[in-house]
Amino acid sequence: MPMVEIRDVRKQYDGGFEALKGVSLSIEEGEILALLGPNGAGKTTLISAICGITRITGGTIHVGGHDVIEDYRAARGLVGLVPQELTLEPFDTVINTVRFARGVFGKRRDDALTESILRKLSLWDKRDSVTRELSGGMKRRVLIAKALAHEPRVLFL
Numbered sequence: 001m002p003m004v005e006i007r008d009v010r011k012q013y014d015g016g017f018e019a020l021k022g023v024s025l026s027i028e029e030g031e032i033l034a035l036l037g038p039n040g041a042g043k044t045t046l047i048s049a050i051c052g053i054t055r056i057t058g059g060t061i062h063v064g065g066h067d068v069i070e071d072y073r074a075a076r077g078l079v080g081l082v083p084q085e086l087t088l089e090p091f092d093t094v095i096n097t098v099r100f101a102r103g104v105f106g107k108r109r110d111d112a113l114t115e116s117i118l119r120k121l122s123l124w125d126k127r128d129s130v131t132r133e134l135s136g137g138m139k140r141r142v143l144i145a146k147a148l149a150h151e152p153r154v155l156f157l
Contacts, residue, residue: 001065002026003078003154004050010058011045019045022059029153044084045154052076063154077105080152082143090132094123097131105150117145124126 004027019042027033035043048054050061052068052075061068066075073147090095098114118124121141126134131142147155 001062002062003029003031005062006046006050006059008059009046009049009056009059009061011042011049011054012057018099024059027154047081050154051079051156052080064113077150078153080147080150080155082140082147082155082157086136086139086143088131088139091130092141093128094118094134094145095127095129098149101146102149106132107150110113113151117148120143124142 004025006023006025009020009023013017023042033042035046037043041043046075049056050063050068052072055069061075063075064078066078068075092100095114095118098117099109102110102114115124118127121144123138123141123145126138131139136143144157147157
């Protein structure tokens, strides 16, 4: 069974604009895939639909066998998303930001895992820094750490 299965997915916005026109795609576990296309091609809309951020108007999307609409929590729990924008709480520390992200998915605190993620992303020395004080590159790494905190099986960068 594919890790992500997209069948005839459509997304039409109010006003009639159709961002996705019958997209079908299967992604196997362990597979690395790049979505390429010009601005307005629907790349962000498709990723948002897989993550449950945007509601599709037709077709089906399954993540790990879970429908992203009917079994939203199970599907979303399998996905880590690094957003395009730098969206961090400016007054919180790096380590608390990552811990909180884990908790959002109902996962227990795991200091060893958090440390491992921060070390792999060269953030361990910045763990007690307030996020607003970080460089843009460091903030991007914190977003990656947040996306990995709940141990997803699918990661969108």
